[in-house]
Amino acid sequence: MRIGPALDAVLRTTTIYDLRAAGAQDAIVVGAGAAGGLAALLLAEAGLRVLVLDAGWRQSAQRSWVRRATATITRTLADPATLRLLPPKAVPLGKIALRSVGLLRQPIQSRCSVWGRMPEAFVDDRDCPYATPPDQPFVWIRARTLGGRVGLPGHGRQYYRLSSSDLAPRDGLSAPWPLEPGELDPWYSMVERRLKLAGAMDDVPWQPDSHLSRELEPSLNQFAVMAAIGARWPHSRPMLTRFAAPLDALEGAALTGRLRCREGAVVRQIDVDRSGRVRGVVWFDQQSGTDVRACAPLVFLCASALESTRILSLSRSSKAVQGLGAQSDALGRYLMDHIVVTGLLLKHI
Known part of the structure; x- marks a missing residue:
């Protein structure tokens, strides 16, 4: 994600001392991804x-020189231009080195x-085991x-609506979502x-x-692929992607x-009070190495x-012994996330 001058200034001036003050913020958004960024905006x-x-952190050059050096080596080895410069017999060795x-x-x-194109964007598995x-x-x-x-290289940045067959x-085998058909349409339209x-x-x-x-209209190549799919599977309905560039929500x-x-x-x-009402968030601050608590009456959980x-x-808490939302029996179930599917279909056309 592009860090513009306004966001850069915010990142440099946000200190934990100011955040601890009572009434310092009206809302806390956890996660600065697509959902969290738009919520903040x-x-x-x-x-x-x-x-x-x-949780992401751009460490200083002094503290992250090993990670930076490793990322540079990794990107170099993963660059197709680098592999083209190697003798054919050396390419497998380059991939082994990567x-x-x-x-x-x-x-x-x-x-x-x-x-390999952006290793510094991913977590360190040694520090974050599971x-x-x-x-x-x-x-x-x-x-x-x-x-x-x-912001990852190669991310499709594709956006699709859930249909009634997805929700019900x-x-x-699958439980229906507690939503009426069309209930999300105004929100979809706003985001789109x-x-x-x-x-x-x-x-x-x-x-x-x-x-x-x-x-958009399909290009000649796209039209040919869609026609080939339709000929091979007559009941299929090939469609174009629906995509958008990343939104500079945090800068806005x-x-x-x-x-x-x-x-x-x-x-x-x-963090919740004795009545079970949300009152803030507790986090481990990597920059200071301390636990920090910030208060706000609204918390938006927009992590993965x-x-x-x-x-x-x-x-x-005493009101939620197994965690917030555990009493609904949905916590830890019905998870929805992105998946990656390679284009093997084209090999059979």
């Missing part, structure tokens, strides 16, 4: 003083297809950077206008049409003068699906 535009907390660099500190994150059952391994890819995964599945979404009106039942700022929020943003803030729990679940599970 809308709240700031509405006149609220907003504090954004994000994998070896990843195994030093990021054995899990280096499995991501775009890790455990899974032996018979249920799970590769947890975590990006900690302002803007979230939208008829497979007999902000993003200036580009795409096409496809008129397919499983993918509701979006509010488009720019309609900073320009209102009502934003503060703290990097390196690994949120531990949502698993990170948000972790935070809610640790947010325990």
Whole structure:
């Protein structure tokens, strides 16, 4: 994500001493990704003083020289231009060297297809370990950077609406969402206008049409691929992507003068009072190496699906012994996140 002058000034001037003061902010947003950035922008535009907390941290050159050096080596080895300069027999050795660099500190994150292009955006697996059952391994890819995964190289930046079949599945296995058909449409339209979404009106039942700022027509190559898919699978309905460039939401929020943003803030729990009412957030501050508590009557949890679940599970009190939301039996279940699917389909056309 682009850090403009207004956001840069906010990052430099946001200190934990100011944040600890009672009444210092009206709302706290956890996570500075696509959802958190837009939430901060809308709240700031509405006149609220907003504090954004994000676990990503741009360390100083003195403290991160090893990480920077490793990232530079990794990007060099992953650059196709570098591989083209190597003799053909040396290319496998270059790839082995790239994998070896990843195994030093990021054995899990280096499995991501775009890790080599921006390794510093991913967590350090040695510092951030996790455990899974032996018979249920799970590769947890975590990006900690302002803007979230939208800022990663190769991210599709695609945006689609959920259909009625998504919200009320008829497979007999999935529980319906507590939403009425069309209930999200005004919110979808608001976000799509902000993003200036580009795409096409496809008129397919499983993918509701979006509010488009720019309609696209398929190129000759795209048309040929879509025609080939239709010929091979007559009941299919190929459609164009719906995409948008990243929104500079935090820069816009900073320009209102009502934003503060703290990097390196690994949120531990949502703080609640004796009645169970939310009153703030507790986080480990990587910059100072201390635990910090900030108060606000509104908290927006916009971390990733698993990170948000972790935070809610640790947010325990006498009113929520197993964590906030645990009494609904939904905490830790029905998680929704991005998946990556390679274009193997084209090989069969």
